[in-house]
Amino acid sequence: MSKRLFVILSLVIIASFILPACGGGGSSTIKVGLLAPLSGAVPTFGISTQQGVEIAVKEWNDKGGVLGKKIELVVADSQCSADPAVNAANKLIDQDKVKFIVGEVCSSASIPVSEIVNQKKVVQISPTSTNAGVTVDKDGKVKPFTFRACFIDPFQGLVMAKFAAGKGFKTAFVMYDQGNDYTVGLAEAFEKSFTELGGQVIGKETYIKEDTDFSAILTKVADSKAEVLYLPDYYNIVNLVGAQAKDKGVTAVMMGGDGWDSADLDVKASEGGFYSNHYDPGDTRPIVVEWLKKFGAAYKDDQGQPKVPDALSTLAYDAANLLIAAIQKAGTEDSTKVAEALAAISWEGVSGTITFDALHNPIKGAVVIGVAGGNKTFAEAIAP
Amino acid sequence: MNAAINQKPSLLETIIRKRWLGKGFLLAIAILALWKLTISFLAGPTIFMQQVINGFQLGFVYALIALGYTMVYGIVRLINFAHGDVFMVGAFVSYYAIADLGLNTWPAKVMPGLPSWLSTAIGVISVVLLSMVSCAFLAYTIERIAYKPLRNAPRISALITAIGVSFFLEYFGALPIAFGPNFVTYQRPFEVVNWVISTSGIVALEPGVAPPDNTLIISNISLYIIIISLLLLFILNFFVRRTRVGKAMRATAYDKPTSRLMGINVDGIISVTFAIGAALAGAAGVLYATAFPQVYFAMGIIPGLKAFVAAVLGGIGSIPGALVGALIIGEAEVLSAAYISTPMRDAVAFSILVLVLLVRPTGIFGEPSREKA
Numbered sequence: 141m142s143k144r145l146f147v148i149l150s151l152v153i154i155a156s157f158i159l160p161a162c163g164g165g166g167s168s169t170i171k172v173g174l175l176a177p178l179s180g181a182v183p184t185f186g187i188s189t190q191q192g193v194e195i196a197v198k199e200w201n202d203k204g205g206v207l208g209k210k211i212e213l214v215v216a217d218s219q220c221s222a223d224p225a226v227n228a229a230n231k232l233i234d235q236d237k238v239k240f241i242v243g244e245v246c247s248s249a250s251i252p253v254s255e256i257v258n259q260k261k262v263v264q265i266s267p268t269s270t271n272a273g274v275t276v277d278k279d280g281k282v283k284p285f286t287f288r289a290c291f292i293d294p295f296q297g298l299v300m301a302k303f304a305a306g307k308g309f310k311t312a313f314v315m316y317d318q319g320n321d322y323t324v325g326l327a328e329a330f331e332k333s334f335t336e337l338g339g340q341v342i343g344k345e346t347y348i349k350e351d352t353d354f355s356a357i358l359t360k361v362a363d364s365k366a367e368v369l370y371l372p373d374y375y376n377i378v379n380l381v382g383a384q385a386k387d388k389g390v391t392a393v394m395m396g397g398d399g400w401d402s403a404d405l406d407v408k409a410s411e412g413g414f415y416s417n418h419y420d421p422g423d424t425r426p427i428v429v430e431w432l433k434k435f436g437a438a439y440k441d442d443q444g445q446p447k448v449p450d451a452l453s454t455l456a457y458d459a460a461n462l463l464i465a466a467i468q469k470a471g472t473e474d475s476t477k478v479a480e481a482l483a484a485i486s487w488e489g490v491s492g493t494i495t496f497d498a499l500h501n502p503i504k505g506a507v508v509i510g511v512a513g514g515n516k517t518f519a520e521a522i523a524p
Numbered sequence: 525m526n527a528a529i530n531q532k533p534s535l536l537e538t539i540i541r542k543r544w545l546g547k548g549f550l551l552a553i554a555i556l557a558l559w560k561l562t563i564s565f566l567a568g569p570t571i572f573m574q575q576v577i578n579g580f581q582l583g584f585v586y587a588l589i590a591l592g593y594t595m596v597y598g599i600v601r602l603i604n605f606a607h608g609d610v611f612m613v614g615a616f617v618s619y620y621a622i623a624d625l626g627l628n629t630w631p632a633k634v635m636p637g638l639p640s641w642l643s644t645a646i647g648v649i650s651v652v653l654l655s656m657v658s659c660a661f662l663a664y665t666i667e668r669i670a671y672k673p674l675r676n677a678p679r680i681s682a683l684i685t686a687i688g689v690s691f692f693l694e695y696f697g698a699l700p701i702a703f704g705p706n707f708v709t710y711q712r713p714f715e716v717v718n719w720v721i722s723t724s725g726i727v728a729l730e731p732g733v734a735p736p737d738n739t740l741i742i743s744n745i746s747l748y749i750i751i752i753s754l755l756l757l758f759i760l761n762f763f764v765r766r767t768r769v770g771k772a773m774r775a776t777a778y779d780k781p782t783s784r785l786m787g788i789n790v791d792g793i794i795s796v797t798f799a800i801g802a803a804l805a806g807a808a809g810v811l812y813a814t815a816f817p818q819v820y821f822a823m824g825i826i827p828g829l830k831a832f833v834a835a836v837l838g839g840i841g842s843i844p845g846a847l848v849g850a851l852i853i854g855e856a857e858v859l860s861a862a863y864i865s866t867p868m869r870d871a872v873a874f875s876i877l878v879l880v881l882l883v884r885p886t887g888i889f890g891e892p893s894r895e896k897a
Contacts, residue, residue, distance in 0.1 A: 318867060345866055346865070346866055346867060347866045347867065348866070348867050350826055351866065352816040352818070352823075352826075353578075353582050353815075353816060353857070353858070353861075355575075355578035355581065355582070355858060356575055356578055356858045356859075356861035356862040356866065356869075357861065357862075357866060359571060359574050359575055359578060359862065360571070360862065362734075362735065362741070363568070363571050363574075365734065376707040376818065379707070379709050379817070379818055380816055380817070380818050383712075383816075383817045383818075384815075384816065386716050386731070387716045387718060387743035387745050387746075388578075388741065388743075389718055389720075389729065389734065389735040389741040391732060391733065391734040404706070404707065404709070406709040406817075409709070409817070412732075
């Protein structure tokens, strides 16, 4: 009895060594790795990302795959954290022989992974890591094998400047938290772009994140008669400032960035305001409508209704599509050639038509969402 | 070591020891500040007045909190660090009363015939009263459980207990079964109306319309804060000066053992003092949350600290001192945010405290400290 068990187990172990080797040796599929936080602090990010990537892979396979081969998705849990992500990336590259990776979601995990993939010449595209250090090294040199599908933070400042200028606004007042890189980056980019577009920033004030009384600043805003109040902070500050602005006679249109994107945004305080975001399900472009339909058909929410894809799923879908399209464009599985093809690609994704700049950050549009009548509705898609 | 002790005092020590130098320095700063204020006023008198109104709005809220610190300190010589968190609880009680119970709208439902301003006023006052009563009850409980057993313990024990109570209220409040850990948007108990004050009179401003040039704007929120604060201060003053309990409070503050010999229920008076201070903090919580409409479990820390500073600045133990100190801190904060820089506001407010204490160690209205046996 135990002898037979021993034999069977031995066979299983031997088989497990031989079979994957056969699969790897046989070049019937192209393997694409996915690094996503399926456990740890933010598992919902990982699930959303995986769902987006799976739809993209299935679509390509239904069309016959790429370079005449089917795409095989290999998923590894990277936990939104440096060490697990490095281990998962090493496993994908050394064991599964993956040459193309989508991931990670979090910047803190994507950065260490980027060091490995550039050493081992594996193409990496992160769907949602916004930190500048993901695609450039410490000396400011671009990492040749690493890309991302989302815009970096300061880009949103440019988007809102374009939107404000497009609405005919000439003067703006900028308020930001001096201790937060996110708001500083957006505010600086907004000021630079708005000035370039012929607008004028007539006032600039900083505050600290513990502040609750904004009356002094808002009195200045009202006095300056600025048409736009740019406030690129998180929703809790927006709620406070918005409510106080109403009782200081401020009539400027409030504008901000994706920090506003929360179910807890006070729509009464931010009424009439606008903010930039990566994507909005209310966008009317046909590719977005199509994407909602596809995603809703594949996944259901808790109530059994078609699920509405969030920004993570959408950017993951775009990232996977970009990567596979680059393989097709390169016409080979050689990762160096694929990286070159990706750098030069132009691809119409759900989150906009994407091309890459010299630092491998996408040049693409963003959406502007308006708060009106207590609802957050799609206002405009802004081309880069 | 010994050599260092035998050395002559350093230049810095000499400067610190000579009080006239400190006074001269203070005078120079005061002149500089006045000059800066005059320049700012001349540059734009209307906007300067507007900022002064903003400062009053903040200062009166601080005053209500500061009174609780000062009354408790005056009687039991305890700095009640949990006071800022009682303020937070007051804000949350009013939040639930408005958002879940709709307490601010009951007069409109029960007595539909009332003019709308009157029913709003009654509704708002009921919200404030509910918060005050809840906070008074909370503080009474805290006093009985945490402070009373330590009445004869060293003062530091009571102080540490107060810090413990403060943490308890904050982190118990952060639990999902209590208030939760998130920022919550506060629903104001009435709609905002702005009035424009100009030489031609006072007109209500349409929402979304920019005010005309060279006019002052005052919102019903500022008025509401200033009126309710003044009303409560007036009632408190009357209570302390003119009633038997108030007289007993003053006697207890002056000399506890003798008061007890005179037949005053000292423990009862101490409890009443805690309850009154907390009721004022509860009212302050409602006013603060109305002005800055967001509530969360740690919202009491910073206003509590500022109000404590205000109480010390005015002379801790003195009721008029708390009011004056709070108005100074409120104005200093808003004016430095307006004319120096926002991140500097706290530095300026705290510098004023340090400078005043250098000259008057017991604060503006503080009595010279008397040594007790």
